[in-house]
Amino acid sequence: xxxxxxxxxxxxxxxxxxxxxxxxxxxxxxxxxxxxxxxxxxxxxxxxxxxxxxxxxxxxxxxxxxxxxxxxxxxxxxxxxxxxxxxxxxxxxxxxxxxxxxxxxxxxxxxxxxxxxxxxxxxxxxxxxxxxxxxxxxxxxxxxxxxxxxxxxxxxxxxxxxxxxxxxxxxxxxxxxxxxxxxxxxxxxxxxxxxxxxxxxxxxxxxxxxxxxxxxxxxxxxxxxxxxxxxxxxxxxxxxxxxxxxxxxxxxxxxxxx
Amino acid sequence: xxxxxxxxxxxxxxxxxxxxxxxxxxxxxxxxxxxxxxxxxxxxxxxxxxxxxxxxxxxxxxxxxxxxxxxxxxxxxxxxxxxxxxxxxxxxxxxxxxxxxxxxxxxxxxxxxxxxxxxxxxxxxxxxxxxxxxxxxxxxxxxxxxxxxxxxxxxxxxxxxxxxxxxxxxxxxxxxxxxxxxxxxxxxxxxxxxxxxxxxxxxxxxxxxxxxxxxxxxxxxxxxxxxxxxxxxxxxxxxxxxxxxxxxxxxxxxxxxxxxxxxxxxxxxxxxxxxxxxxxxxxxxxxxxxxxxxxxxxxxxxxxxxxxxxxxxxxxxxxxxxxxxxxxxxxxxxxxxxxxxxxxxxxxxxxx
Ligand SMILES: Nc1ncnc2c1ncn2[C@@H]1O[C@H](COP(=O)(O)OP(=O)(O)OP(=O)(O)O)[C@@H](O)[C@H]1O
Ligand SMILES: [Mg+2]
Numbered sequence: 001x002x003x004x005x006x007x008x009x010x011x012x013x014x015x016x017x018x019x020x021x022x023x024x025x026x027x028x029x030x031x032x033x034x035x036x037x038x039x040x041x042x043x044x045x046x047x048x049x050x051x052x053x054x055x056x057x058x059x060x061x062x063x064x065x066x067x068x069x070x071x072x073x074x075x076x077x078x079x080x081x082x083x084x085x086x087x088x089x090x091x092x093x094x095x096x097x098x099x100x101x102x103x104x105x106x107x108x109x110x111x112x113x114x115x116x117x118x119x120x121x122x123x124x125x126x127x128x129x130x131x132x133x134x135x136x137x138x139x140x141x142x143x144x145x146x147x148x149x150x151x152x153x154x155x156x157x158x159x160x161x162x163x164x165x166x167x168x169x170x171x172x173x174x175x176x177x178x179x180x181x182x183x184x185x186x187x188x189x190x191x192x193x194x195x196x197x198x199x200x201x202x203x204x205x206x207x208x209x210x211x212x213x214x215x216x217x218x219x220x221x222x223x224x225x226x227x228x229x230x231x232x233x234x235x236x237x238x239x240x241x242x243x244x245x246x247x248x249x250x251x252x253x254x255x256x257x258x
Numbered sequence: 259x260x261x262x263x264x265x266x267x268x269x270x271x272x273x274x275x276x277x278x279x280x281x282x283x284x285x286x287x288x289x290x291x292x293x294x295x296x297x298x299x300x301x302x303x304x305x306x307x308x309x310x311x312x313x314x315x316x317x318x319x320x321x322x323x324x325x326x327x328x329x330x331x332x333x334x335x336x337x338x339x340x341x342x343x344x345x346x347x348x349x350x351x352x353x354x355x356x357x358x359x360x361x362x363x364x365x366x367x368x369x370x371x372x373x374x375x376x377x378x379x380x381x382x383x384x385x386x387x388x389x390x391x392x393x394x395x396x397x398x399x400x401x402x403x404x405x406x407x408x409x410x411x412x413x414x415x416x417x418x419x420x421x422x423x424x425x426x427x428x429x430x431x432x433x434x435x436x437x438x439x440x441x442x443x444x445x446x447x448x449x450x451x452x453x454x455x456x457x458x459x460x461x462x463x464x465x466x467x468x469x470x471x472x473x474x475x476x477x478x479x480x481x482x483x484x485x486x487x488x489x490x491x492x493x494x495x496x497x498x499x500x501x502x503x504x505x506x507x508x509x510x511x512x513x514x515x516x517x518x519x520x521x522x523x524x525x526x527x528x529x530x531x532x533x534x535x536x537x538x539x540x541x542x543x544x545x546x547x548x549x550x551x552x553x554x555x556x557x558x559x560x561x562x563x564x565x566x567x568x569x570x571x572x573x574x575x576x577x578x579x580x581x582x583x584x585x586x587x588x589x590x591x592x593x594x595x596x597x598x599x600x601x602x603x604x605x606x607x608x609x610x
Contacts, residue, residue: 069476095478107473109466115599120462124478130459138261138601150599173477 021083022047022177022208028067028077030060030232037063038074039232045177050199050209052219052240055229056252061212062104064229065179068210069101070094081177095125100175102166104182104212110155114146114165117154118172125173137172143198144168160186167198177208184215192218220244228252260602265457265594273592284442288425288435296431296438300506302548303441307448307499308521309528309540311492314452316526317535318461319488320468322375324522325382326496328366328389329359331516333497334504335393341411342399348407349416352440352501359497360490362389367489371482383518390516404511412508437506444502448495453537456595460484519562527565531572533579537593542581 023045030038037060045051053061066072068079070091078087081097089097100121109117118140122133141147144164149157154165167183180199184192196218203209203222213219219240220226226243228236230252236243243249288296308326315321333355340351370381394402415433422432455461466474467481474481500521504510514520524547532543550568554561576583585591 071472071476091475092478092480095476101476103473103476107470109469109473111469112462112465113596113598116462116465116597119459119597120466120474120479121477123459124463124480127478130462134263134599135259135261138259138599141599142259142601147601150601151596169477 020047021045022049022081023068023210024080025068026078026080028074028079030063030067030072030074037232038067040077041229041232041234042077043227043234043237045208045210047176047208048203048206049225050203050211050223052223052226053210053212053229054214054216054219054226059229060232061229062181063232065101065181065210065212068179069099095173096127098174098176099179100125100170100173100177101179102163102170102181102183106159106162106166108154108157108162108165108169110153112154113151114154114157114161114168115141115150117165117169121169121172122174125175133172140168140171143201144171145194160191167195171202175207177210178202180209180211180213182212182214184213184218187215196221216244262600263597264600265597267591267594269590270592270594281442281446285439288421288438293431293434296434298548298552300434300438300441302544303438303445304499304503305525305528305547306540306544307441307445308496308525309532309544310445310448310452310537311496311499312522312525313529313534313537313540315489315492317529317539318456318464318468319485321370321485321489322379323370323382323489324379324518324526325366325370325384325386326493326525327516327518327521328362328382328386329493329496330500330503330521331386331393331512332358332362332389333500334510334515335396335399336497337501337505338399338405338407338510341407342405345411347414347416348411348505349436349440352498352505355497355499355501356494357497359500360494362497363490363493366493367486371485371489386516386518390512393516394512400511402512404509404514406510407505407508434506437502440502444495444499449537453593453595456537461595464488527569529579530569531579533581533583533585535578536581536585536591538581538585538591539579543579546580 021044025044026042028038028041029036041064053064055061063072067074070086070089074087078085080086081094081099086094086097109120112120115137118137119130119133122128122137123130126133138147141150144167146161146164146168149161157165163183167180170178170180184195187195192215199209199211199222211219211223223240226238226240227234228243228249235252236246236249308330312323312326315323336354336358337348337351340346340354341348366382366385369385370378373381399405412433413429415436417436418429418432421427421435422429425432425435427435463474463479463484466477466479467484471481500515504515528543528547529540531546532541533539550565554564572579578586
């Protein structure tokens, strides 16, 4: 038999779920001037889940990522990583807690080589010695099809390779929670399939993934749960099939495309 | 996958050997070189060190300061204070320059780091000017007109007698040799320290912050701490060089010690001409500058005017400096920092 709980049982149950929860947002809001870009957003992501985020252009998806990583701070609400309140913690500290991200508009270190971009992320994101991350970084390059560009300056890459580098660098930072912002756009069908395989492999390793993507068939072949954002509000969360079937989502989001 | 990561190249191995040979030659040079050669080399080595330090903060750290003369000046004055007020030996007083520059650098960084781009540059210059004006009020050190190191102090500097005896020189010449050796040590030490920094993981972080500090923070780099560390160490070393320069001249004034032309404009010229953001740049730059100085310095303002024209021409036609021009054509780097990856896949060793 279990020991009787010390406090009230809901409290104990709450603590239990916090332990397996990688991310929790509670009533997070952010405005730019008069424009409310994130509107009382609450949701949580259990450890190991792959969550997809969809929503029309300007819905506030990337802003949500910036709030989670600490690149911008919320006006209201709180953000927890693995049960710890990080609402005011700087971005750099959150990386060390296991948050890795890619940028929608690639932001490579242009004066460093592709390989050095990864070495930097691995050495600082994981707080390890450079010599200890060399092999891991080379393997990530192979996995993301960047090995042939390893010694080229990141500033000389094509847009496609820059996007690959975004994913590779985020992987190198050693994330437990990986945030991917539109990395499939512009890929051919074959390349997209390879990308899906890479993300599946990360997922299989137990990494929690949140993926913003407009390429829905790629997204839905990986994620277990979808979250729909519109005008900064969460208008639906659930299993992909359920979300895609919902009338509201079809109108607001898919209606624009079909 | 079997990997190897190398930084060294054939050119850099040769350069390393040549550098060691040059340092050796530099050490024994006073045994046969004339006093004027030693004085010229002192000038070159101290400017080279200042240029490397400015290159570190501006070229690698992205902090374009035009207030470095503040550290030269305060370092030199601290050394003079040690000698005149407390009767220290001038050599022992050199580290006071380091300490004083550090003490000034903390509030300067605190203030200037709040400013961006051109405002940062102007902010550092303003602080340097304020420091000059304050130091000019210091009556015991000569106020606005300056002062000299007392004869008793210069007559009996540590090691000068020994050098005079060893090389068969008069005291004044032996003093120049001592200053030259110290300048050599500072130049070599500074360049070695910068090279080691760039080869370490902090070198990657520095480049990452310069390229994109938002992204650098997003991979866990502590951009703010790195900037502080680089700015403070460059300032401290600049203060030490300032102390040495004015030990050699044995005379100081606020205008000379805090000269924005000499300690910052010339230094920027050297870095820009040679190639910013690379260790080889200031070496080329200082040689070009010394050549111009020797040939044309008598032409006064025309000389300064020409320096400006040359700098503009280089910025337009070779924005990465003379060394950048050379290295872009040939791919040669004497002090390479790039980590180059080579992989050899080895069959089935990684099945799983
Ligand atoms: N730093 C900022 N300052 C002012 N407005 C901003 C800022 N960042 C984003 N916005 C605005 O907030 C809104 C949401 O932007 P966000 O980038 O989060 O949308 P998104 O859902 O990622 O869109 P997309 O699908 O186009 O990438 C947009 O109207 C954008 O113009
Ligand atoms: Mg976006």
